[in-house]
Amino acid sequence: MRAENPSTILEQELSRQFKQHFDSIPELVVTSPGRVNIIGEYTDFNDGFVLPMAIDRSLMMAIKKRTDDLIRVYSTEFNAEISFTSSSLRKGEFSWGEYITGCIWVLQQMGHTPCGFDMVITGNIPVGASLSSSAALELGILRAATYTAGIDWQPMKMAILGQRVENEWVGMNCGIMDQAICACGRKDHALLIDCRDHSSTLCPLPKKSTIIILDTGTRRGLVDSAYNERRAQCFEAAGKMNIAYLRDGNEEMLEQFRPQLSPLAYLRAKHIILENDRVLQAAKAMQNDAGHELGRLMYESHCSLRDDFDVSGTALNTMVECAMEHSACLGARMTGAGFAGCAVALVEKGREKDFVEEVSSAYAARMQTEPRLYVCQAADGTGIQPFDQELVEK
Structure with a gap:
């Protein structure tokens, strides 16, 4: 057995909750980190430069693929479950669920057809603390949905789709920084991101x-x-x-x-x-x-x-x-x-x-x-x- 580290504890919680809510065992686990920006604030939507790093606080998502197009997601943070079919998406009032429906919508906009899945989300990113729990959620959902649809995972391209979710579905006119670092982060490094051409350079701490x-x-x-x-x-x-x-x-x-x-x-x-x-x-x-x-x-x-x-x-x-x-x-x-x-x-x-x-x-x-x-x-x-x-x- 592995040592009792935070990731293991989160996975144990996922196992318990998934069994409770879906009476089943998950197939895969998606880990999507929060981020802290070391320097470069409000420069991203000005086509400028940012220097964030992904952090060892994350959302973890247990997932099991379905044979239909029903998507069911339970969040331990909000103690709530949402369900919808990918064939009948519609915007609702702003809530955590809108990030999920927005991710399915943006993949459909790109011509993809995600399959249904069951999911439990837990994590240790403080919500609303400027550590980008929303971008972690978007990239995690996109990672899960691309798996169900058989889409190759291309981190920066998926970060751009996550930004579209914020801009066009949620209504937040953010730049690319949060999604880019959640997708492309590297252990022991920050990432210098050029928000104009989306190129990046690893910078050691x-x-x-x-x-x-x-x-x-x-x-x-x-x-x-x-x-x-x-x-x-x-x-x-x-x-x-x-x-x-x-x-x-x-x-x-x-x-x-x-x-x-x-x-x-x-x-x-x-x-x-x-x-x-x-x-x-x-x-x-x-x-x-x-x-x-x-x-x-x-x-x-x-x-x-x-x-x-x-x-x-x-x-x-x-x-x-x-x-x-x-x-x-x-x-x-x-x-x-x-x-x-x-x-x-x-x-x-x-x-x-x-x-x-x-x-x-x-x-x-x-x-x-x-x-x-x-x-x-x-x-x-x-x-x-x-x-x-x-x-x-x-």
Whole structure:
């Protein structure tokens, strides 16, 4: 028997729940990771650069193929089940189930016919914490559905389909970053992604440092947040600067067109243009194993998101301040869409325990809320494997 690690525990839960709900044993298990973005926020839909990594917190999905087109999915997180046929899809009110129906829809749009399947989903990605549980769900469903339809798994192409689910079915105008890293992540590495041509470069994590996720305990509803507003402001600024995307701008151009930009559009454009430069510098720092330089760029990114892009908040700012005050911290920043959720810190290896204890205590004292801090490892992207029959309860 294998050691009792988190993945094994999740698989045991899958086995129990699958037997309970479908009176059967699953055939396969899909593992789809969450992600943390080390640097490069809001640059993806501006055709820019991002530097995320897949993390060792994931959704796990037990699946068994059916002979009809009925799809039944039970979520342990929501303690709820949805069922529908792939031949009668329709949009409903926003819920976790819409990501699932959206994935089947997008495959049909590409000319594929997924078969029915039974599925149980469990996991340990905190929902709504800016760790991309939604992208993990999309890529996991796509991985399962491509198996049932006999479709070759091409990670970046499937990431693009996951983005279409968000944009065209769910109604969230996100870029490609979350889906790309969930699909294409690599153990021990972050991934520099060019969101224009979807090319990517592996970037090794600094050897003497650790990534720690800092969950403030606050949550936001992304579809209803100011995300789409920021997107519109970026395209407004690009239009005034006579470019299609802010990725094509630079500081000289920004100042040249400043008189034509509203004060708000100027600040939004300033963040994107400088953030793209920071991402490329950060990738070089990682290639050079320069942890202190990477940490400096991370904190600069946070200040820009706080002051120029205005997507941070009291909880996130307080968490970053608590982290930066610790002597083991090389850098910290909010991560994800902001407003609430998580920050991320780069911490000296070997001092993780001290950092977690002291930062948790400092944050709790200032915010009267207990945070959760997760020491993370970079993980591989979405994968599929046979279900471990040893885990079936006797």
